[in-house]
Amino acid sequence: MSEALNAGDQPKGAYVFRLYLAGGAPNSVRAFANLYALCRKHFPGSHRIEVIDVLKEPLRALAEAILVTPTVVKLSPLPEQQIIGDLSEEEAVLRALGLPQKEHQ
Amino acid sequence: MNEKKHSAVMEKISSGIEGFDEITRGGLPLGRTTLLMGGPGSGKTVLALQTLVSATTHHGTAGIFVAFEENARRVSANGESFGWNMRALEKKQLFFIDARVRSDVIKSGSFDLTGLLAALEAKVGEMGAKVIVFDAIDVLLGLLNDPAAECRELYRLHEWLMLHALTGIFTTKVEEGQPAVSARYGFMPFMADCTVLLSQRIADRVAVRAIRVLKYRGSPHVLNEVPFVIGPAGVEIGSSNGVHPEPQPFVEKVSTGVEGLDAMLSGGIFRGTNVLITGSSGGGKSSLAGAFIEAACRRDERTLFISFDENSRDIVRDLGTMSIDLAPYLDSGLLRMEALRTEAASSEEHFMRIKRLITEQHPRCVVVDPLSALSRVGGGLAARAVAERLIYLCRNKGITVLFTSLLEGIDPRLETTTLHVSTVSDSWIQISYALLDGERNRALSIIKSRGSKHSNQLRELIFSDSGITLADPYTAGGEVLMGTLRMEKENALLIGTGNGQ
Numbered sequence: 001m002s003e004a005l006n007a008g009d010q011p012k013g014a015y016v017f018r019l020y021l022a023g024g025a026p027n028s029v030r031a032f033a034n035l036y037a038l039c040r041k042h043f044p045g046s047h048r049i050e051v052i053d054v055l056k057e058p059l060r061a062l063a064e065a066i067l068v069t070p071t072v073v074k075l076s077p078l079p080e081q082q083i084i085g086d087l088s089e090e091e092a093v094l095r096a097l098g099l100p101q102k103e104h105q
Numbered sequence: 106m107n108e109k110k111h112s113a114v115m116e117k118i119s120s121g122i123e124g125f126d127e128i129t130r131g132g133l134p135l136g137r138t139t140l141l142m143g144g145p146g147s148g149k150t151v152l153a154l155q156t157l158v159s160a161t162t163h164h165g166t167a168g169i170f171v172a173f174e175e176n177a178r179r180v181s182a183n184g185e186s187f188g189w190n191m192r193a194l195e196k197k198q199l200f201f202i203d204a205r206v207r208s209d210v211i212k213s214g215s216f217d218l219t220g221l222l223a224a225l226e227a228k229v230g231e232m233g234a235k236v237i238v239f240d241a242i243d244v245l246l247g248l249l250n251d252p253a254a255e256c257r258e259l260y261r262l263h264e265w266l267m268l269h270a271l272t273g274i275f276t277t278k279v280e281e282g283q284p285a286v287s288a289r290y291g292f293m294p295f296m297a298d299c300t301v302l303l304s305q306r307i308a309d310r311v312a313v314r315a316i317r318v319l320k321y322r323g324s325p326h327v328l329n330e331v332p333f334v335i336g337p338a339g340v341e342i343g344s345s346n347g348v349h350p351e352p353q354p355f356v357e358k359v360s361t362g363v364e365g366l367d368a369m370l371s372g373g374i375f376r377g378t379n380v381l382i383t384g385s386s387g388g389g390k391s392s393l394a395g396a397f398i399e400a401a402c403r404r405d406e407r408t409l410f411i412s413f414d415e416n417s418r419d420i421v422r423d424l425g426t427m428s429i430d431l432a433p434y435l436d437s438g439l440l441r442m443e444a445l446r447t448e449a450a451s452s453e454e455h456f457m458r459i460k461r462l463i464t465e466q467h468p469r470c471v472v473v474d475p476l477s478a479l480s481r482v483g484g485g486l487a488a489r490a491v492a493e494r495l496i497y498l499c500r501n502k503g504i505t506v507l508f509t510s511l512l513e514g515i516d517p518r519l520e521t522t523t524l525h526v527s528t529v530s531d532s533w534i535q536i537s538y539a540l541l542d543g544e545r546n547r548a549l550s551i552i553k554s555r556g557s558k559h560s561n562q563l564r565e566l567i568f569s570d571s572g573i574t575l576a577d578p579y580t581a582g583g584e585v586l587m588g589t590l591r592m593e594k595e596n597a598l599l600i601g602t603g604n605g606q
Contacts, residue, residue, distance in 0.1 A: 022219035030214070054220045058227035061220050067204050068248070069220040082207055084248075088214030096211040 015047040016076040022069040023055045027086040031070035034087035121159025124342025128327035134298045138273040143303030149276040153238045155339045158189045161198040167234040169200045174241035177203035187339040236272045243277040298322040313451045332453040341457050362396030365575030369560035379506040384536030390509035394474045395424035397507045401470040402434040409468040410442045413478035417442040428572045452479045452488040476508040531555045546587035
C-alpha cells in the first residue's frame, strides 16, 4: 500500500521522494515529519512524497533492497540518492540533496 | 544451570560435514544461534552456506542466506562451483537476499533493522524457512556505527530468531592475531549458543586452515583446534582422532612381493596392517614398495600408489629395470598411481586428497612413498597427526599399507623416523648400508613385526635386473658377510663341497 502526498501540481524538475518506514515506529514518524518539513521549505509546490510501510509491504522492501528503516530514496531528479535514518541530521540531508548547507531562516 | 530440566538432549542440525558434526557432537544447535568467526578468507561463508545447503538438500529444510558483504549471486555461484545444485535449490527451498548497503548511501539520524526483519518475516512465512544465515553481520553493524545501537539491533535480530524458533548462523570477521572476542563485538559470542573460530595460518609458506569450537552451550564438543581444508566439494574436516570401532583383525597374511622377506616375516604381513620401510636416500625403499604393489596386483587386488615428487612414468620405468612390471595393471585400472607434489599443499590437504582417492578407488592395498614427504611442509606436528590419521583410516578400512620413510640422520643407528610413525606402525623394516671391506652393501633387517615371529638377522638386499632377492646370511667371526666377502665365502664353500666329492 502506498500513499501519495501532493503539494499542488508538479512542475518540471519536481523532487520525488520515496520514504520506506516501519508503521508508527518513533524514528519512522520523525523521518516523515522531517522530510515533509524539508520539502515544504526547499521545494514548495514542486515535490512528491511516496510512503511505503514495510510492515504492510515487506516483500516490496525486499525486492527494492531496503534493509533499514526509515530509508528515503530521492527518485527525481536523477541521480537517485538513498538516505537512511530519521533525517534529524539536516546538514547531511542537504548535502545529499545538493542544497546549500548553511541556511539560517 | 545444572537443574534437571536443562539436561534434555539438545537437538542439532547436521552440517553435512562429517568431521564438523564430529567435533560439535552432531552439528549446530537447532533453533539457536551459532556464530562463525574468522579472518578474511578463513572459510566462514563456505561453512555457513554448506550447512544451509546440506539442510535443504538432505533434510528438505528451507533456508535463507542474507549476504551483507558479498554479492549474493557470487555466493551462489561459489556454491555451484563446489558441485552443490544451487539452481535447483533456489527454485524452492533456498533464497538469497542481497543485503549489501549501497556505497553512496547517506546516513542522517537514527535507523534500525525493522525493514529487514519485516522482509525476512514475510519470506520465512512464505517459504517455511527454518534456517537463516547472516553472512558478514559485522558489515551491517558497521553501518550502525554506534556500539549501543549495534548491541541493541543484534539482540533484536536474535530475539526475532528465538521467537520464530529459527536456527541462525551468523558469520563475522575477526582480524588475525586479534583476540577472538574483541571488546567491540564482545557481546556476540554471549548471544550465540555455539561459537566457532576459523583461522588460516602460513606454516612453511603453505596455508594451513584450522577450526575450533570455542563454546557450545549445553553440549559437549571437541576443545582442540582441528585442521580442515576447503576441497573441491567444500569444507572437509578429517577425523579428530575420536574413538573409532576397532576393526576385526585379519589372520590372513599377504606377501611383501619379496620371497626372502616373506620368509623372514614367517609368511608375510597380516592383511589390514601396515608396514613401514625406512632407509636413507637411494636405499631401495621404492623398489620394495614396487615389489609389494606388483604382488598385490598379481593377487588381483585394487591398489593405490601415492608417490611424492616423482612422476609415475619414471617410477614404472625404474621398477621395470628390476623386472617389476606395473604397466599392465595401470592399463587395466587395477593399479592407480597418483603423483603428488609436496609443496603444492599442506599435509592436511594431502590427507584429504588421499582420503578421497581411497574412497573413490576402494583399494585393498595402499602405498605411500615416502610418507616423510608430509613433514616437509605445513609444520611437523601437523604432518605427524596426518600420518597417524592416515594409518588409522587404512586400519579401519582393512587396507594393507606400505609406507616408506626417509631417515635423514647421518648416523644410521639412530633408528627414528621424521614422523615418529614407527610407534604406530605394525611392522618396521629398516634398510641400511653396511660398509665392509671397501664395499657399500644394502642390508635389510626387521625391527619389529607385531603379532608374528620374525627373523632377527641382518640380510643383504640385492637388486638385480631379475628382481629383488635377499641373500642368505653368512656369518664369519660374528660378522655378517656381504658383497664380495659373501661371494668368496660362497665360492669357498662350493669349492669345498666339490673337493669333498
